[in-house]
């Protein structure tokens with residue numbers, strides 16, 4: 001089941017993809033003089049930088065690639081520690097592990113994003129960075145996190161993969177710390193099947209990120225420079241076809257987010273009077289993407305019963321977004337002598353056992369959001385879903 005952008009696929013995406021195919025030129029680099037070169041990747045980078053209000057944007061093959069490229073750009077070294085929340089997608093950890101880093105997990109708070117107080121407790125002389133993850137479209141408490149980073153001289157990589165278009169105090173997420181990573185996979189606000197983006201205001205970081213994403217080359221090359229490369233890179237280049245679709249989707253991002261906000265507001269109002277639930281805290285209520293409506297029950301038992309009645313799951317039973325469900329990552333921690341048993345993050349465990357993600361725009365069983373509404377739901381369907389939720393709560 002997809003994210004909201006996929007529900008709105010239409011003529012714009014089809015025409016853009018067809019245009020590239022008809023010209024027959026799918027590589028991101030080309031000559032301005034060549035009429036078959038449509039520079040979709042360049043245009044996506046330019047429009048995304050403008051959209052975010054950042055100096056630079058770089059297109060990549062995925063959110064995971066964007067995270068890895070960002071970590072490498074920051075110059076983090078094997079053995080360095082990075083503080084990451086205990087509730088996030090597996091790629092937040094695996095990208096660090098592939099960069100040779102040690103992810104150090106921190107508790108989340110009732111916003112289901114990283115708890116700044118716990119970040120401080122996890123800092124050691126080896127800590128070099130923090131990765132706040134704007135989980136489920138909710139911007140992290142960036143003021144507090146930036147203060148901690150400044151105090152301890154740490155880099156900030158914002159994992160914004162679930163929060164494209166979200167803002168914190170008027171600034172787009174991804175642009176507040178040193179560098180930000182986005183995903184364009186099918187579950188995200190906008191999508192091109194797969195794909196990713198990196199944003200930064202720092203020229204040096206952009207150049208490093210660019211080099212790492214393309215065999216060490218300098219940005220926007222037209223040929224191959226010999227004797228002038230200082231970065232060893234890999235290949236995470238986006239193709240013109242992906243960029244054509246991503247660009248058409250990007251132009252719909254604001255409309256998507258405003259529809260979702262409206263639909264969630266309606267759903268929330270209808271269930272707000274239930275005694276025994278609260279909504280998760282939104283760190284910036286005006287900036288949240290509204291891709292989900294997350295409810296926190298007073299008790300785990302009640303949450304489980306309501307989920308059973310609705311045919312969904314509490315967040316702790318959802319897929320690979322909870323540290324304790326990631327057996328391969330837990331195995332890695334054991335191998336490096338830093339075991340994280342189930343129950344190692346009691347605050348996170350407690351919150352997630354009582355939390356239920358109701359879909360609004362992102363319909364994703366892997367997030368525990370297999371039940372709810374979607375971007376195309378009518379008022380009547382929203383009312384029916386709210387009734388169903390209220391009945392499930394009353395009957396249990």
Ligand SMILES: Cc1ncc(COP(=O)(O)O)c(C=O)c1O
Nearest residue numbers: 062063064089091161162183185
């Ligand atoms: C928080 C977070 N980080 C990183 C990623 C990785 O993105 P991708 O699937 O595009 O590699 C995702 C994707 O689900 C995510 O939700």
